[in-house]
Amino acid sequence: MATINDNYLKLPGSYLFAEIxxxxxxxKEAHPQADIIRLGIxxxxxxxxxxxxxxxxxxxxxxxxxxxxxxxxxxxxYSFLTExxxxxxxxxxxxxxxxxxxxxxxxxxxxxxxxQEIFGLTDKVAITDPVYPVYLDTNxxxxxxxxxxxxxxxEGVTYLPCTAENNFAPELPxxxxxxIYLCCPNNPTGTTLSHxxxxxxxxxxxxxxxxxxxxxxxxxxxxxxxxxxxIYEIEGATEVAIEFRSFSKTAGxxxxxxxxxxxxxxxxxxxxxxxxxDFNRLxxxxxxxxxxxxxxxxxxxxxxxxxxxxxxxxxxxxAYYMENARLIREGLKAAGIEAYGGINAPYIWLKTPNxxxxxxxxxxxxxxxxxxxTPGAGFGPCGEGYFRLTAFGGRENTLRAVExxxxxxx
Amino acid sequence: MATINDNYLKLPGSYLFAEIxxxxxxxKEAHPQADIIRLGIxxxxxxxxxxxxxxxxxxxxxxxxxxxxxxxxxxxxYSFLTExxxxxxxxxxxxxxxxxxxxxxxxxxxxxxxxQEIFGLTDKVAITDPVYPVYLDTNxxxxxxxxxxxxxxxEGVTYLPCTAENNFAPELPxxxxxxIYLCCPNNPTGTTLSHxxxxxxxxxxxxxxxxxxxxxxxxxxxxxxxxxxxIYEIEGATEVAIEFRSFSKTAGxxxxxxxxxxxxxxxxxxxxxxxxxDFNRLxxxxxxxxxxxxxxxxxxxxxxxxxxxxxxxxxxxxAYYMENARLIREGLKAAGIEAYGGINAPYIWLKTPNxxxxxxxxxxxxxxxxxxxTPGAGFGPCGEGYFRLTAFGGRENTLRAVExxxxxxx
Numbered sequence: 001m002a003t004i005n006d007n008y009l010k011l012p013g014s015y016l017f018a019e020i021x022x023x024x025x026x027x028k029e030a031h032p033q034a035d036i037i038r039l040g041i042x043x044x045x046x047x048x049x050x051x052x053x054x055x056x057x058x059x060x061x062x063x064x065x066x067x068x069x070x071x072x073x074x075x076x077x078y079s080f081l082t083e084x085x086x087x088x089x090x091x092x093x094x095x096x097x098x099x100x101x102x103x104x105x106x107x108x109x110x111x112x113x114x115x116q117e118i119f120g121l122t123d124k125v126a127i128t129d130p131v132y133p134v135y136l137d138t139n140x141x142x143x144x145x146x147x148x149x150x151x152x153x154x155e156g157v158t159y160l161p162c163t164a165e166n167n168f169a170p171e172l173p174x175x176x177x178x179x180i181y182l183c184c185p186n187n188p189t190g191t192t193l194s195h196x197x198x199x200x201x202x203x204x205x206x207x208x209x210x211x212x213x214x215x216x217x218x219x220x221x222x223x224x225x226x227x228x229x230x231i232y233e234i235e236g237a238t239e240v241a242i243e244f245r246s247f248s249k250t251a252g253x254x255x256x257x258x259x260x261x262x263x264x265x266x267x268x269x270x271x272x273x274x275x276x277x278d279f280n281r282l283x284x285x286x287x288x289x290x291x292x293x294x295x296x297x298x299x300x301x302x303x304x305x306x307x308x309x310x311x312x313x314x315x316x317x318x319a320y321y322m323e324n325a326r327l328i329r330e331g332l333k334a335a336g337i338e339a340y341g342g343i344n345a346p347y348i349w350l351k352t353p354n355x356x357x358x359x360x361x362x363x364x365x366x367x368x369x370x371x372x373x374t375p376g377a378g379f380g381p382c383g384e385g386y387f388r389l390t391a392f393g394g395r396e397n398t399l400r401a402v403e404x405x406x407x408x409x410x
Numbered sequence: 411m412a413t414i415n416d417n418y419l420k421l422p423g424s425y426l427f428a429e430i431x432x433x434x435x436x437x438k439e440a441h442p443q444a445d446i447i448r449l450g451i452x453x454x455x456x457x458x459x460x461x462x463x464x465x466x467x468x469x470x471x472x473x474x475x476x477x478x479x480x481x482x483x484x485x486x487x488y489s490f491l492t493e494x495x496x497x498x499x500x501x502x503x504x505x506x507x508x509x510x511x512x513x514x515x516x517x518x519x520x521x522x523x524x525x526q527e528i529f530g531l532t533d534k535v536a537i538t539d540p541v542y543p544v545y546l547d548t549n550x551x552x553x554x555x556x557x558x559x560x561x562x563x564x565e566g567v568t569y570l571p572c573t574a575e576n577n578f579a580p581e582l583p584x585x586x587x588x589x590i591y592l593c594c595p596n597n598p599t600g601t602t603l604s605h606x607x608x609x610x611x612x613x614x615x616x617x618x619x620x621x622x623x624x625x626x627x628x629x630x631x632x633x634x635x636x637x638x639x640x641i642y643e644i645e646g647a648t649e650v651a652i653e654f655r656s657f658s659k660t661a662g663x664x665x666x667x668x669x670x671x672x673x674x675x676x677x678x679x680x681x682x683x684x685x686x687x688d689f690n691r692l693x694x695x696x697x698x699x700x701x702x703x704x705x706x707x708x709x710x711x712x713x714x715x716x717x718x719x720x721x722x723x724x725x726x727x728x729a730y731y732m733e734n735a736r737l738i739r740e741g742l743k744a745a746g747i748e749a750y751g752g753i754n755a756p757y758i759w760l761k762t763p764n765x766x767x768x769x770x771x772x773x774x775x776x777x778x779x780x781x782x783x784t785p786g787a788g789f790g791p792c793g794e795g796y797f798r799l800t801a802f803g804g805r806e807n808t809l810r811a812v813e814x815x816x817x818x819x820x
Contacts, residue, residue: 001619002588003530004679004687008695015698043481053474056707057467063666064463066804071453071664106516106667106702113700117551120413137699141527178412209411254481255706256473257516269414277414285418288425289547290523292516296665297466298705394476 007143010154016133016378017041023362024372037401039328039389040372042187042347044252046320046394048301049313052251055304059297070296075288077104077260081299084306085260089219089245095232101264101280103287104302106294108217108246108259113138114290115213115242115261116179118282119269123178126158128170130188130376130383132215135181152381161382162189164351168340169197178210185218185227188379188388189349190325190341192227198234205240211267211279212237217246217259220318222344238264242279249346249392251305251314258294258302321346324398325391331402332389336410346391349376353410355385362387369404417553420564426543426788427451433772434782447811449738449799450782452597452757454662456730456804458711459723462661465714469707480706485698487514487670491709494716495670499629499655505642511674511690513697514712516704518627518656518669523548524700525623525652525671526589528692529679533588536568538580540598540786540793542625545591562791571792572599574761578750579607588620595628595637598789598798599759600735600751602637608644615650621677621689622647627656627669630728632754648674652689659756659802661715661724668704668712731756734808735801741812742799746820756801759786763820765795772797779814 020040028034047053062068076082082099090097105111113134116125125139136154139145146155153159158177160170168191170182182201185192193201205212214231222229231241243262247253263283268276304310325342332339338351352361358375365371365387376386393401430450438444457463472478486492492509500507515521523544526535535549546564549555556565563569568587570580578601580592592611595602603611615622624641632639641651653672657663673693678686714720735752742749748761762771768785775781775797786796803811 002621002679003533004681004689004692005528005530006682008528008692009681009687011695015695018698041482045476045479045481047476047479048473050474053470056470060463060466060470063458063662064460066455066457069455069457069662069665071455071662072451073665106705109702110700118415118418120415123413134699141696141699211412252473252479252481255479255483255703257702257705269412271414271419272416277419279414282414282418285421285425286551288428289544289551290520292519292667293665295516295667295705295708297707 005141007141010140010145010147011137012148015137016374019378020372020374024366027366034370036370036372037393037397038372039393039398039401040374042249042390042392043254044249044392046252046317048252048256049305049310049317051304051307051310051313052301056297056301059300063296073293073296073299075291075293076100076284077102077294078296078299081303084303088306090230090232093230093233095230097262097264102260102262103283104258104260104294104299105291106257106259107248108215108244109134111244111259111261112213112215114286115283116142116144118279118286119179119211124156124158124176125179125181126160126173126177127181128162128183128186129159129381130162130379130386131181132183132187133379135213159380159382162186162191163382164338164340169193172200172204176208179213180205180210181213181215183215185221185345186341187218188347188374188376188383190345190347191349192222192224192344194226195228195234198228198231202231202234202237202240206236209270210240211269212241214241214243216243218249218345219245220250220314221322221346223322224344227344232262232264239266242267247302247305251302252317253302256298256301258298320395321391324393324395327398327402328389328391331406335406335408342391348389348391350387350389352385352387358384358387369408371401371404415551417551420550420555420557421547422558425547426784429788430782430784434776437776444780446780446782447803447807448782449803449808449811450784452659452800452802453664454659454802456662456727458662458666459715459720459727461714461717461720461723462711466707466711469710473706483703483706483709485701485703486510486694487512487704488706488709491713494713498716500640500642503640503643505640507672507674512670512672513693514668514670514704514709515701516667516669517658518625518654519544521654521669521671522623522625524696525693526552526554528689528696529589534566534568534586535589535591536570536583536587537591538572538593538596539569539791540572540789540796541591542593542597543789545623569790569792572596572601573792574748574750579603582610582614586618589623590615590620591623591625593625595631595755596751597628598757598784598786598793600755600757601759602632602634602754604636605638605644608638608641612641612644612647612650616646619680620650621679622651624651624653626653628659628755629655630660630724631732631756633732634754637754642672642674649676652677657712657715661712662727663712666708666711668708730805731801734803734805737808737812738799738801741816745816745818752801758799758801760797760799762795762797768794768797779818781811781814
């Protein structure tokens with residue numbers, strides 16, 4: 001008889017943002033007049049850059065004529081896009097990757113979720129705590145973990161606590177691990193790792209023959225000099241790191257879907273027969289077998305952010321969101337709430353007043369001042385007592401949200 | 411140390427179409443003047459329906475303004491699309507699914523490849539032979555098979571031969587199987603199963619507590635009355651079948667990327683504790699965890715094929731390709747080559763002259779008459795001695811290809 005993948009039953013009821021959606025919908029149904037401001041899910045609100053709009057209109061028109069029609073493209077992405085990415089995001093740092101070391105996809109969530117498939121099932125996974133839930137959930141689904149424990153941790157996973165106490169910089173694990181998920185700038189905390197801190201991790205990975213899965217979806221928001229824009233700025237990283245990047249937050253592509261993954265050919269893992277195998281080759285096999293390329297229209301839109309106009313437009317929108325971040329950060333401070341992040345990332349990570357549990361604070365914000373945020377506990381046990389607000393709202397809503405929080409009884 | 415997923419090493423060198431691409435590129439480099447006609451990969455050549463173009467322009471414009479901007483959508487697809495699909499593709503057959511039983515994706519290749527993740531790793535897989543390579547390759551990657559044998563079969567997989575001898579209708583397996591991949595209209599043979607033949611499979615699945623993974627990507631090409639347009643026309647199928655559908659061949663979306671999967675809530679599998687679990691629930695968890703929805707623009711384009719104009723335009727393009735199919739089928743016949751399919755599908759499956767091996771015939775066609783087709787052996791051992799041509803070329807190229815084949819020495 002057909003059986004199910006029992007690992008799925010280890011996962012708690014629902015994906016974090018689905019649960020938030022459920023609670024907001026229930027509140028809205030009970031209070032249809034409520035003027036809800038959403039600073040929860042990290043979703044952008046500003047329109048796409050005009051350069052992307054123009055490029056996509058042009059691409060749509062190409063699909064309207066047989067002479068310029070595009071069917072299946074290369075699964076790994078069109079060279080007009082991969083070359084633009086490498087030239088703009090890596091070459092300025094003296095980093096030269098081949099176009100066969102980059103894989104365009106329909107978004108970083110897919111890549112971060114699927115990457116674990118090319119690793120052995122007995123590999124030990126390390127994740128920061130709190131962290132974007134996809135890394136952990138996909139490893140649970142694959143069977144790389146044991147059961148969920150009472151303390152909220154999955155058996156067999158190495159959690160790396162990131163709290164105000166250690167300034168959100170995880171310490172190297174005591175035990176050996178094989179796959180290390182790092183997210184920098186971090187989702188949800190909005191904090192970053194310096195060159196020196198990141199170098200510790202690259203050195204650890206080299207020493208332990210581990211691979212770093214580096215999610216840099218928010219790289220475009222980095223403002224401080226000492227924060228690497230890519231992990232490959234760190235010496236030796238091309239031997240031990242896979243990097244994920246996204247157009248979602250960079251250029252408003254959350255509903256347009258485009259991301260990419262860099263897998264340098266020097267990153268290898270051990271096969272059962274003791275030989276070393278390029279992860280690049282395995283990912284290429286996966287990508288060409290289970291994926292059929294990102295929509296041509298979308299790739300044209302993505303490439304447009306590397307034109308002169310595109311660059312200026314992207315910069316402007318990011319500055320807009322980062323001004324929101326400043327307003328939230330300072331507003332929280334004025335309200336007597338401790339807050340972190342928001343300097344190199346569009347996320348503000350606040351300490352809940354009086355150590356209130358995260359989901360209680362979620363309900364309090366939703367019901368008392370009609371603001372939707374994200375409970376820190378949803379990102380891992382060490383997120384308990386924290387709460388995430390995003391700077392992706394419109395300016396007016398952000399200002400109104402800050403005013404409401406300031407007036408809230410805490 | 412980090413290890414690799416060793417199952418990948420069981421797979422032969424490259425994905426079928428990558429190998430074809432490699433050979434064609436090599437030939438083209440050696441013969442830059444060659445006038446190559448591609449009837450190999452099943453890729454469309456006609457432009458998108460004007461209704462889709464119009465809808466996508468409108469959607470692009472919506473993304474240009476904050477008031478109409480769309481960020482993350484529901485991972486399962488917007489209701490404007492799911493409702494249109496259900497209303498047009500299922501309700502006319504008296505089939506009523508909930509919008510929570512349909513999942514929109516970036517294409518059927520992804521869904522067909524990923525679906526196996528929600529099944530147990532010890533489930534026995536049956537596939538027709540020959541067949542679209544994705545079903546088998548993704549099960550090899552997951553570890554649901556043994557090694558590749560000398561006869562071209564993977565250990566532990568039940569192959570269901572489909573050849574001219576059995577009129578391309580697979581026989582029920584002697585042994586028990588849990589997951590049955592059926593593709594109807596079939597890729598690559600272009601043949602179909604009648605109501606009665608399909609009913610045998612549904613009855614088998616019910617009896618054996620198996621699940622049918624039914625790929626109906628070519629459903630829009632069916633012309634004969636006795637061929638079901640959806641497996642759910644068969645009584646009992648909503649308890650045992652998952653159906654995959656695509657806009658790729660229906661409306662020219664190979665480079666635009668949209669498909670969907672129907673998982674009725676009655677389709678269940680056994681958990682380790684003996685309970686029954688809905689596959690729908692597991693797929694929903696997978697879809698929301700590893701995927702972030704299909705691009706809004708693309709979904710708007712897809713929905714437009716269900717408008718009155720869209721329907722007429724789609725019908726016209728399909729008729730155009732099916733006329734190509736007729737020309738190829740009859741041309742082959744005139745050339746003394748046996749051919750199948752091409753009545754309910756845009757594929758023609760020919761018997762190679764003098765039982766020539768498929769890859770030899772590929773090279774012969776490529777080098778002698780500059781036509782690219784697909785070697786039958788690339789779809790499985792029973793495809794050896796067969797060859798696939800597609801009707802997706804332009805009319806002129808199709809006519810020229812037929813003339814070239816007629817003049818070829820066989």
